[in-house]
Amino acid sequence: MIRSAEPADTGAVVELAVTAGLFGPEEALFVTAMMAGYFGGAAEEGHRCLVDDADGLRAVAYRQPKPAADRVWDLTMIAVRPGHQGRGIGTALLRHVEEELRGDGQRLLLVDTSGTPPYDRARTFYAGCGYAEEARVRDYWADGDDLVVFRKALT
Template sequence: MNINIRPMPPDYRIQLAGLLAEIPQFKTDEVTVALELIDAYLAGGTQSGYHILVAENTGTIAGYICFGPTPLTESTWDIYWEAVSPHFQRQGIGGLLLKAAEKTIGGHNGKLVLIETSSTPLYYGTRGFYRKHGYRLICRIPDFYSPGDNRLTYSKILS
C-alpha cells in the first residue's frame, strides 16, 4: 500500500460519496450532511470553515477527514467527520489522517481539538480509535441522538 494524504481535489467528490455510502455506521441523513460540508469546501476552499484531507492509495480514495476552526473560539478546532473505507480499515490510515489534521490545526495555532461521537455499540471501534490517539472523554450528553444514544465529546490538547 502506498498511502498519500493531501487536500481533497474536486474530482474526488463522486468517490467520496461512494465511500460514505458504504460506511455502515452512517445513516442516510448523516451522509447528506457530510456531503453538504464537502460541497461547501469544494465551493469555498478553507474559507468555508472546513478543511478536507483525503487518503489515497494509487488513485483510489481510502478515507477522508473534515475539520475546521470552531466559530467564536480563539484556538479550538472541531473534527466534523472522519471515515475510512471498510476495505482499508485497521491498517493505520485513520491514524494518518488524524495526525495530518492535527498537524494542519497546529500550523494554524489551534490548541484544543474536539470530536463528537455516539455511545452505541456500533461506535465501539471509533471510541477505541480516539482513545488510542490521545483523545480523552470530557463530556457525555445522555439521550442526545435518541433515547439511549448519548453524545460523547472527546478532546485533545495539542502540544
C-alpha cells in the same frame, strides 16, 4: 498519499462516508451538501478536507473551526474504507490533521461520537490516538444514544 480534497473527489467522499457506515444512505445528502459548501467557500473560511488516495480514495477527514472559541477545531468526519480499516490509515490521517493544526498554532481538537456499542471501536480508536472523553450529553442523538465528546490538546 494524503492530499487536499478536490471537487472531483466529492462523489467518492460521499460514497466512502456511507460505505464506512458513518452516515446512512438517507444522510448522503448531508455529506453532499457539506462538500458543496466546502468548495463553495467554507474552505476559504478554514474548513479543511483531506483524503488518502494511495489506492483509490481510501480515507477522508474533515475539520472545521468552532465558532466563537479561541483556536478550537471540530473533527466533523473521519472514515476509512472497510477493507482498509485496522491498518493504521485512520491514525495516520488523524495525525496529519493534528500536525497541520498544531503547526498553525491551534489549541484544541474535539470530536463528537456516540456512546452506543456500534461506536465502541471508534471510541477505542480516539482513545488510542490520545483523545480523552471530555463530555457526555445523554440521549443527544436519540433516546438511549448519548453524544460523547473527545478532546485533545494540540499545544
